[in-house]
Amino acid sequence: AEVEVLHYWTSGGEAKSAGQLKEIVKEAGYGWKDFAVAGGGGENAMTALKARVIAGSAPTAAQIKGPSIQEWGKEGVLANIDEAAIAGKWDEALPKVVSNIMKYQGHYVAAPVNVHRVNWMWANAEVLKKAGVNTMPANWDAFFDAAEKIKKSGALVIAHGGQPWQDATVFESVALGIGGVDFYKKALVQLDPASLTGPTMIKTFETLAKIKTYIDKDAAGRDWNLATAMVINGKAGFQFMGDWAKGEFAAAGKVPGKDYLCAAAPGTDKAFTFNIDSFVMFAQKDADAKKGQLALANAIMNPKFQAIFNLNKGSIPVRTGVPKTRFDDCALKSMDDLDSTSKNGGLVPSFAHGMAIDSAKAGAFQDVIAKFMNSSMTPQAAVQALAKAAKAK
Amino acid sequence: MSAIRNTNDASKANKVLHATRATGVAPSLATPGKNKTAQFSALAALADIWLPRLVLSPTIIASLIFVYGFIGLTAYLSLTESRMMPNYEFAGFSQYAALFEIDRWWVAAANLGIFGGLFILFCLITGLLMAVLLDQKIRAEGALRAIYLYPMALSFIVTGAAWKWILNPGLGLEKLMHDWGYKNFSFDWLVDSDMAIYTVVIAGVWQSSGFVMALFLAGLRGVDDSIIKAAMVDGASLPTIYRRIVIPSLRPVFFSVLLILAHIAIKSFDLVMALTAGGPGTSSDVPAIFMYQFSFTRGQLGLGAASAMMMLATVLAVLVPLMYMETKGAAHGR
């Protein structure tokens, strides 16, 4: 039998990492039918998936994450993979926050692949040194001090790509840094109206407005990796981006700690915004396919795979029991922080990457933030717009 | 059709006609089976009446299902609370109410107006201009025509990146001009919220105007030579002839062109997606993208359907009067 996997890891390192999964599934005796659909953070993939489900020929598994898993669960098209989870002792291996996301009505329907930390801040060591910035700023005030220095040195302060998801990535790091974990949860997970329009949110937008002034005008539409390249080339000092940026640094032959620096975004040291890639299993008609599905689930949770995959991709394994040997410093810090925050409650879902709220609201939020970033909208107007967006259905 | 006289042939024929008569060749030249066919006549008559309809019916049925049926379905979905997947519970016009509340929708609608209008206008102008210029017995007409036409062959998935670079101030034209020493040159529409939609026009015109040119060129080639001669004798200069006589007589071509351009403009999705993805922010959003994202990415199928219905309504509002005018104009002899 074959497993058909819908995913949007299509290029370079990602594709190679996913290739590992294929190998493991093959070893288990199943064929791999690759259903790759890239583009726009999975937009096209989701469209294709819906068409497949409606046509009655859902793939074995599809790359879906966050609350969307629950939405699909409601449609009654997902497969129960408790059998694999029990055998693989997933409950023990996964942090509770994560395992909850993978379950629908108490049953596992999805297998997680990796954890990305989104609230990273990357910096070019040399640019910082030249500007006289010696440490990575730990809070926003410190950041703006450093920013002024870098600006004076002639380099661009922040490399940014003006795409809605990148805007949102910066926004959530700012919100987390300014308001802290509780505020973040209240505003961006529970959508508490008071928090959404409160002074903290206004301050968040004010900070964002200030950040805007350190971004070049050409940022609009720039791909994140081009922004990263600006940091790599020393054209810019900082970038706010998830840990996948490491891949670019690595590809350019840069060494963490020496050529480039990684740190949590200002004020978010004690928090961890996670973005978990996972494969959701769809109900299959024939028994053979179901077996393949379980084999796939097993393969995903296979520690060996998780190690190789995450080494390639810059993220960290989602489960315990994966050897940490070959991971770099940034990744190790990530793992430690995951551990600690999952215990102290600082582990929060990334809103920018669809982990926090359903897609309609997330999309509406993104629209507001993108508009704020690209117009002279006031923070006050922005928070009102956010509150309205929170009502999107 | 030139009637070439051939007196010679005719008189020869005369001789032979005469000769045949003289030698008394039997008048009956052929005797195909005459009554064989008669019995099938009723059947054949029916066949000729029903076959055309029969042949057309698959298309009609397909069109009824796949165009009208699906439009109907979408119309119905727009009246439901469908979210990620279709849901057939009737919910009234709430989706439309919600749609009209969304800023981004109005931005998209306005952008369609700007883009559609300018796109069609500039395609017409450049297409017509190039067609007229190419019609002046140009030496390398074939090569130039191919150059103008080739963008039509490329999908925007292909060319979007190239355009993005060219228009990007930090990478493309502006940088080039700066490198060449024109420091004051500024061309940053792509990253300017107010101007981004115009870059879409630039790329759109690039892609489609060659095709428009081909259509107009074909039209020009069909204009009666003697009309132009008449105008020249009347004393009109070449530009006047084109402006007053040739171009007005291309009216049917204009109609075809408008039809095709309107279709491209309204469906433009790849183009905007590849160039600006609706950005910066949502400033260059268009209804097609809006609808796609809301329907498929954001799980607001009902809202997406409502926006689709609005799109269709706009199309009809623009097109029906256009078609009406054209048929009326044609009936009255342009």
Add this chain to the structure above:
Amino acid sequence: MASLSIRNVRKVYPNGAEILKGIDLEIEDGQFLILVGGSGCGKSTLLNMIAGLETVSEGQILIGNQCVNNVPPKSRDIAMVFQSYALYPTMTVRENISFGLGIRKVPKEEQEQIVSRVAETLQMTHLLDRKPAQLSGGQRQRVAMGRAIARDPALFLFDEPLSNLDAKLRVEMRAEIKLMHQRLGTTIVYVTHDQIEAMTLGDKIAVMKDGVVQQFGSPQEIYDTPNNLFVAGFIGSPSMNFLRGKLVQHNNGLAFTLLHADRSTLLPIPAEFIDVAKLTAWQDRDIILGIRPEHVTDAVSARCAETPEGYHPSAVDCMIELTEPTGPDTIAFTWINGIRATCRTHPRSEAAPGQRMALAFDLSKAVLFDPETELRIS
């Protein structure tokens, strides 16, 4: 070969226009029927109905006594020649001719025989392998005829077959069609709007106007005694002159008042040839005198015209406005009774524009019309 009857045939197009308003025509086996009339009068419509290309709204069409109203074109045993020739542009002449035979499953060898026989008859053997685009107008016309002949149908239909040819070729092809009819003896229905073709080709002419047959008869009948103004004006080239004037008492008979240049003359109506009894009611009333150009001629021509014994055309002095020397005759125009009248004079009669000339009016062949109903009185 077959006779053709058209019985009270009407045609209403789907858009509601009534194009034919009850047509009754009847021709015998082997006759040559001409449908003639102005543009848009419904000639082609009628022909298409005979061919089965249009449905019959009402009435009956019979070919050889069989009602063909519901018979499709291919089963009617007809052949048709079109104004534009309608040659199949992608086929060679040979294929054009054998196409209909092939469809009718005539064996290949027989097809070839027929094609070569037809080609020989029409002197186009050397054209057989050309495409229509490589032929001249006359050649195309001939191929179109060949295609029709090859089928050896019971009925030939021609829709203005010559009107795309130039004048000279038209004269030649006209003779050829007439010869073909003489030889094959097929029944023919021929549509034209050229009255010369109508006159020269047909055994019977149906003059149509607005979907109604105005007159149906032999060419000479129609030429000599047209039913009404329309027919009179339509048949004959140049057209008959219609002089509007009064009938007055004159020398125990009637006379027609003629106004020309600046004077007025009386033209006596020859009682021998025109039924004066019918005319007395018209005395002192407006009437229209129809007289053909060849009956208004110069003295020389008049003298030589074969007028009936004992009748002498009246000569009237007229001012010549314009002359058109066509070679064998000269057409002269003069101004009579408020119209520009056409006269046919001898080329050497010295009619010159701006000069006066004696014109002889041969009233023995004139016809009189009621100006109200436009019908012929006598």
Add this chain to the structure above:
Amino acid sequence: MASLSIRNVRKVYPNGAEILKGIDLEIEDGQFLILVGGSGCGKSTLLNMIAGLETVSEGQILIGNQCVNNVPPKSRDIAMVFQSYALYPTMTVRENISFGLGIRKVPKEEQEQIVSRVAETLQMTHLLDRKPAQLSGGQRQRVAMGRAIARDPALFLFDEPLSNLDAKLRVEMRAEIKLMHQRLGTTIVYVTHDQIEAMTLGDKIAVMKDGVVQQFGSPQEIYDTPNNLFVAGFIGSPSMNFLRGKLVQHNNGLAFTLLHADRSTLLPIPAEFIDVAKLTAWQDRDIILGIRPEHVTDAVSARCAETPEGYHPSAVDCMIELTEPTGPDTIAFTWINGIRATCRTHPRSEAAPGQRMALAFDLSKAVLFDPETELRIS
């Protein structure tokens, strides 16, 4: 008004084809010149060169004594009427007529005056606000003429203006053009391939073939004494009969041998009218006798034809193959010297197909041609 001189004009198209091979024509102010010839002989090319729409490869064109070789069309003070009328399809009749005036910056009121005057002259005031597509063929033709007249040019050029009209309308419009010429007195160059138009309209006719003028002269001159076979056959309808035969000694004079039906007859050449001196060299040699249909007629017509004093046409008994009653005359066809000869007989002459009939050959108007060079001998 202007005279027109065409001096040794040649035209070589860029593709190397030599279309005009040295044309020499000269007409005076106010004359009506007809260019006639077969299709493709270069008539339109020459006209376009006069209009300035084509360059002159060699030679000179003078309008009113000014060489216009390098003058663009708009400055030549000409107007042109095209076969396809070339009306501007998007403009109303009014706009069509005033377009050229507007271009020439004629004041608005004056334009309006001119338009209404022209419209009145051509009786189309009620059509002024229609578009060309809403007009009939004849109306379009009239508009095209109106457009030309409105400009009041020194020279009118017509390119087959009537050939898209049907026969009847053509006759009418022909007269109208001739009248217009009489009234306006403008110089006109008129292209046609219809020999009737050529004969009736022109002051001068230039018969062209293959880019060479075959004969240039008055209509009568060309009709009576055609230079060569081509001109003789081209001008006149029906065409002249060309009888190939031998000249033999006969009764002290010459005679032409005639083969008809199954017998042979000798036709004496009337020495009074034909220069026999020139002919003696041709004795016993093949020669072509050209005789027009109106000179081969029935006894009655012959008696009445205005033959010169003292000459009596020879009557020959012939078998009639086909007749075409056109109304005023009947065209009969018979088989003489291996060709189908055309005769023009009186409608009441009772010529009937398949019967014998005495035909009178009026040789006083015949012309003789050298079969080799095809030139006229006498």
Add this chain to the structure above:
Amino acid sequence: MAAKLPTLATPSFVQGLTLGRVLIYVLLILCAFYYLAPLYVMLTTSVKSLEEIRSGNLLSIPLNPSTYAWSKAWGTACTGVTCEGLAPYFWNSLKMAVPAVIISSLIGSINGYVLAHWKFRGSHIVFTALMVGCFIPFQVVILPMARVLGMLNLANTTSGLILVHIIYGMAFTTLFFRNYYVSVPEELVNAARIDGAGFFTIYRRIIFPLSLPIFMVCFIWQFTQIWNDFLFGVVFGGSDAQPVTVALNNLVNTSTGVTEYNVNMASAIIAALPTLGLYLVAGKYFVRGLTAGAVKG
């Protein structure tokens, strides 16, 4: 219907190198630059190395041209878990486009034949109604179409894609053919009917042989549309029948990986080669075919 290409009368005396003509050429060449610029960027980028792209100017001439990117794009670039370049998808596209183009053109042709020469009561309305199909936004039809394909068991197959393209191509092909056939004289059809030919015989023997010019137009238009289609390909192509545009999109788009611009550009050009080739080879038939009647309103 000889393929006649009359040129607009520009009498010869206007020719020669006058100022006006120089201006015309200058304008035409300027336009040509506008049209060629993106192609230039794509071509030069595709032969540059990544270093050169990162550091240099986009419009600069490549210093060390190499075909590395081209061979990678064709044979080894990753478009998912598999890294076989565009080649396999290229064939998918061909397998889809060729039948879809041919079938939709044939259907359009016979529809056009009916609508132009076998009019029946209401055929005009049918034609107008069909035209609405030109304007339906494709996003609208995705989900219902998916259901239909699922029911027909054609989901994720090339046949399914072909079907979809045929259905939504029919409106345009019918329009093209109908407008062309209107200019074929009615008398031709009548002559054939009298000769005894039936509906299909007339089409096959008379109309079809006349249709080459318009088939060229239709082929070019449909091939361009279908080859370049992305939406249907991605949604209905599944994993087995993905056309080259989807592969190209996969290759070009990366959410969290390194972007190889030279490979992207090379792939882009490769993916466009068939359509480009078609335009170059058949471009002149395109204008000719349009002249022959497709543009009459």
